[in-house]
Amino acid sequence: MEFIDLIPNICEGFPFEKGDFVLLNFWGDNEDLEVLDLISENISKKGVIPFKHHCSNSFFEKVVLNLIDNNLETPEEYLEYLSSFKQVIDIFMYSPSLPSGISESNIPKFKKYLGELFNSLTQDKKYYIQINVPTEINAFNAGLDYDIYSSALCNALSVDFPKLKKSCKEKVENLRDKNSIEILTGKEYSLKLDINNREWFVDDGCGDFPPGEVYIAPIENNSNGDLLISIINLKGQIYRDVLMTFKDGKLINSSSQELDEFFNSLPENFRILCEFGIGLNPQVKDLIGFSSIDEKSLGTYHIGLGMNHLFGGKNNCPFHMDFVFTCDDVIFN
Secondary structure (H helix, E strand, O other): OOHHHHHHHHHHOOOOOOOOEEEEEEEOOHHHHHHHHHHHHHHHOOOOEEEEEEEOHHHHHHHHHHHHHOOOOOOHHHHHHHHOOOEEEEEEOOOOOOOOOOOHHHHHHHHHHHHHHHHHHHOOOOEEEEEEOOOHHHHHHOOOOHHHHHHHHHHHHOOOHHHHHHHHHHHHHHHOOOOEEEEEEOOOEEEEEEOOOOOOEEEOOOOEEOOOEEEEOOOOOOOEEEEEEEEEEEOOEEEEEEEEEEEOOEEEEEOOHHHHHHHHOOOHHHHEEEEEEEEOEOOOOOOOOOHHHHOOEOOOEEEEEEOOHHHOOOOOOOOEEEEEEOOOEEEEO
């Protein structure tokens, strides 16, 4: 099934109610606007009011750079208006990048513009939803063959949303009074997490698409032990059967020299174990080495390193990386 055919089902998953005013921010070219129009049409059928905002490479090159050349900054009124939306859907045909032909002296100014734009779209929202469309460039950035990426993403987006929402709700209700987690992998490895007084969160269509997980921020300084990860994709390079060791909440080493070099190059707070999640989407059939899809697969679990202040934790940093695994057992106490 093609992504365009799945848009009605995707819109079934959104958490909006009749009368809600929702900003649809679109990163794509003019020839891609059918995607934006169809999402607008389908949410409007439910009485949701869409406001379309279009960002494109052409606009950056032909308009934003001209304004920068004239030493003009983004008007506060513009940023304040975008910030006023409490519900945002960010739709990516591609990720924003530096415009072609930009001078070295203008790069900091353009990055400032993008940063202000991102902040106005993401901060202090009731719902901030991200949708990556299966395009060649998004597959390339994920380090995957396009056909594999597109098939996995479209399968995940074909999920029965009412059933998914029900299973996510039931899972959280069953775990609400638990204080600790022990993860057993590889028949001999154990990782213990402290989740005392932390809240479970649900992604059933109200966060990152594809949906299908419940997750929690463990206590940042109290994760200890070893975890075996079957597959890690770092910048397109695949690593298999990687053992990760944690002490007092931080990753201290892994069994891969190349990954160790990468992890050791990160600031200390980037290496904090910040998340534990449970995949609940039955339409994610196979692990493809791309955590944003793999982590939603029913029967999988994942941990994250880095940022968790947006979902009940205390670690505020500009980094988040997930690691998906299956295991012998997970014990909740």
